[in-house]
Amino acid sequence: MAISDLPPLDPEKGEWDEKALSRRDFLEAAVVFGTLAGAGAVAVSVPSMRFLVGKSLEPPVAQWVELGKVSDLSANDVTRVNYSVRGTDAWREVTKRGTVYVYSDDGGESFVALDGTCTHLGCIVQWHDDEQKYKCPCHAGFFTREGEVISGPPPRPLRELPVKTENGVVFAEI
Ligand code: FES
Secondary structure (H helix, E strand, O other): HHHHOOOOOOOOOOEOOOOOHHHHHHHHHHHHHHHHHHHHHHHHHHHHHHHHEEEEEEEOOOEEEEEOOOOOHHHHHHOOEEEEEEOOOOOOEEEEEEEEEEOOOOOOOOEEEEEEEEOOOOEEEEOOOOOOEEEEEOOOEEEOOOEEEEEEEOOOOOEEOEEEEEEEHHHHEE
16 A cells, blocks of 8 residues: 555644544554664664764774884883873773883893783873882882782783884883
């Protein structure tokens, strides 16, 4: 049954002319309207969902932060590097800031980079060279030079970051 087959509206009541509309016609019309409404809802909701989800389902793009030249990074000490990079989250462009600690266990042949974000509630830990440990100023969390938890509320070690060296410059993936 096509929509054009439906009986006209009763101009006085402003409703369907019930006498002219049999139960069978009514059910067929309901099926037609239901199908059209469902198709319309799908046509509207699919692009809307894509907009709402944005890029959140896409794999994140790796971002490499420059930590310094191999010749400038101390072969024995822990070096703190603060970074600020532009990137995108699911919907907008954002500035991502953080701190990386970098050190070497083999005299500068290779480097280890730790994310300075405390694994408890996200404060930035501070390296204390005299005590050879990181301290979190927020709730007294302590970590070894390698990032293992010594004491306090942090549930996990500091996150170790992938490191690469290109043309004598060390990078960490954040
Ligand atoms: S945020 Fe570091 S111990 Fe709580």
